[in-house]
Amino acid sequence: MDSKQQVGILGIGAIGTVISYQLQQNNLNELFYFSRTKHTHLKLISDGLRFELPVDIKTTISKPIPLDWLIICLKEHQYQDAQDWFPKLIHPHTRIAVIRNGLQLKHPLLAFTDDDHILECMIDAPTQLRNEGFYQNLNAPILTVPQNDLSNAFELRFKHSKININQVEDFKTESWKKLCESATLGALLCLHNDTCHIFKSEKLQHDYRELMNESIQVAKADGAIIEKDFTDQMLSKLMNYPDAKGSSMLTDMRNGKPIELGAKNGIISQLGKAYQIDTPINDMIIRALS
Ligand SMILES: NC(=O)c1ccc[n+]([C@@H]2O[C@H](COP(=O)([O-])OP(=O)(O)OC[C@H]3O[C@@H](n4cnc5c(N)ncnc54)[C@H](OP(=O)(O)O)[C@@H]3O)[C@@H](O)[C@H]2O)c1
Known part of the structure; x- marks a missing residue:
């Protein structure tokens, strides 16, 4: 049985915008947005439709937030400057999904939590910045993840969304x-x-x-x-x-x-x-x- 969960998204760029929009489709997600630059709206073109959704992006926080899930949508070279976020957003029970290109996606986070709390995710969702700050998402996103219980729990956060989650044996x-x-x-x-x-x-x-x-x-x-x-x-x-x-x-x-x-x-x-x-x-x- 699914329950209300506090879900944070760190890095509201191309992929962070796509993921945030899809997470909004599940009203059991209480969403928190964190990024370097403040924007007042998520601006997305998806399925040929333009969405402009009000959003409260925090560029800094003073008190830790006890998130159930933290979904990180940063590029690899942005992790170093983002270090200060991790102790504030990661609690002993927080599960983390890392969405980025490359390998060894867990490495920068192992200082903050246990290996089995981190889910590595590969995304196929070509998304580009267009005019007026809109991100255009060209295909229905596919998230590839390892086959395990953490992925099953992650999948629940995307109930009612158009994300395809592909659990694979050999990630x-x-x-x-x-x-x-x-x-x-x-x-x-x-x-x-x-x-x-x-x-x-x-x-x-x-x-x-x-x-x-x-x-x-x-x-x-x-x-x-x-x-x-x-x-x-x-x-x-x-x-x-x-x-x-x-x-x-x-x-x-x-x-x-x-x-x-x-x-x-x-x-x-x-x-x-x-x-x-x-x-x-x-x-x-x-x-x-x-
Ligand atoms: N875009 C695609 O089509 C696509 C497709 C497949 C995979 N991917 C992969 O997905 C990952 C994310 O890519 P992306 O295209 O979404 O990158 P992006 O557009 O650059 O988004 C990264 C976001 O993180 C924010 N950020 C950077 N440093 C930060 C910090 N220190 N603290 C808080 N926020 C910070 C950036 O803020 P600013 O707004 O200030 O820059 C930006 O909003 C990459 O590994 C990429 O290769 C992307």
Whole structure:
């Protein structure tokens, strides 16, 4: 039987806005919003409809709030500056969902709570900032999570929403596949400061293959189970992308924002060192894009 719960969302940007809107569909969620910049409304375009919903975003709090759930929608490089929030929002009973790209999503939070209170979540929900501060969400969001009791409890918070929650047996493999794909595409587009039409060139297809294969070696050493033809599958998917397709790394770079290099090529290179696997292409990318 579900009950009223206090749910906080930290980081009301693209994904935080999408998640907040979906959580609002369940009136058993009492919602609290925390972010760096104060906005008076959640502004979202979803299913072609514009929503402008009043919201009380706290940019600071003086007293701790005993949340049942804290859902963190920050980018990896934003965690360092967000440290002060954690002791105020995380209590012994608080369960935490971390929604971000990359691997080892629990690490920055283990100083504040137990491992089994933290749920790692991978999101597929392309969302971009449009005019007048509206975030446009292009597809129904899919949250991929490990198969366990914490995920069952998390799923209840999204009752009546349009989020699809996909519980998977092998979360590590799913995370690595997404990482290899997004780190390869994002890095090459950023290096060339261009969109997917560059992959018409055989040289770029070769570079894509080399970078992907290098990353897969690290994924396998870390325990991911990657099929033999994964690179071919990703390459044929890539060849079907529209010429003008970019990536979140390219968008951030072009908007003068920090790119998620640490969460992508950075972690591949770091784990490569830990497993004594050379990652010269990822290392070069980090040097070039840092
Ligand atoms: N956007 C997408 O389409 C998409 C798709 C799939 C996965 N993801 C992943 O989802 C994660 C979140 O991405 P996003 O696109 O939502 O990022 P974002 O738009 O930059 O949102 C992050 C939010 O956190 C806030 N923030 C930053 N530092 C903070 C701090 N110290 N204290 C409190 N709030 C802080 C930011 O505030 P300001 O408003 O002041 O910047 C911003 O509102 C990333 O790992 C990303 O890769 C994104």
